[in-house]
Amino acid sequence: MGLGTKIRRFLQRISRPYYSVEPGSKVSFWTTGIHHVVFGGGNGIPEDCAFADRTSLGYRTTLGTNNYFGGKVTVGKYCQIGRDVAFHPTNHPTTHITTYINAQLFGGEMKQFKTEAEIFLGNDVWVGHGVIVLSGVNVGNGAILAAGSVVTKDVSPYSIVAGNPAKEIRKRxxxxxxxxxxxxxxxxxxxxxxxxxxxxxxxxxxxxxxxxxxxxxxxxxx
Known part of the structure; x- marks a missing residue:
């Protein structure tokens, strides 16, 4: 290994520091909302991930950079989640005059009409790059969510889904x-x-x- 490579790797380590969380999990300093996370052990959370509400990560499940958990999400064991993946368990109101729930309108009173349905991922699930999983979805064990998919409904165990909205391609x-x-x-x-x-x-x-x-x-x- 050349001196230039060693210097570059050293600079990466000090600019992207990690700290340990029991039991045996590593978390990037550049991740936010980590107080919401329940660790199953052996988890890896890289930089730029964000957690907005209670998230449970199963044993040895690892995340990719820039993962977003926008509400309550439960992930099983031995799952691997790619980069730029987003979980959105919440929905804005759609049957009122506006979908706007920000505090700049009526002090945020419209937020009371927001709905939420927890997302569940089984064990040994592979979530590809750029996948979006929406409110109330249940993903079965061993499923594969192909890169770029928008998952709007439940996924059966050991199936491969792809597309927007995601549809089953085949069983594994x-x-x-x-x-x-x-x-x-x-x-x-x-x-x-x-x-x-x-x-x-x-x-x-x-x-x-x-x-x-x-x-x-x-x-x-x-």
């Missing part, structure tokens, strides 16, 4: 494999337990009708 696996993965709940396993079935993580499951025989053989070996 067969219905039986999806049911088996839902039953497996691997995200609740300890690291030692996961090591026993590590070969399953290294396999392409897209053409399988069942993972049960593989799973049983791995557990028998241990």
């Amino acid at each position: 696996f067969s219905d039986r494999v999806i049911a088996e993965l839902e039953n497996l709940n691997w995200w609740d396993w300890s690291d030692d337990e996961l090591l026993k079935i590590k070969p399953l993580f290294l396999m392409d499951l897209s053409s399988l009708n069942s993972i049960q025989p593989i799973l049983e053989s791995l557990l028998v070996k241990t």
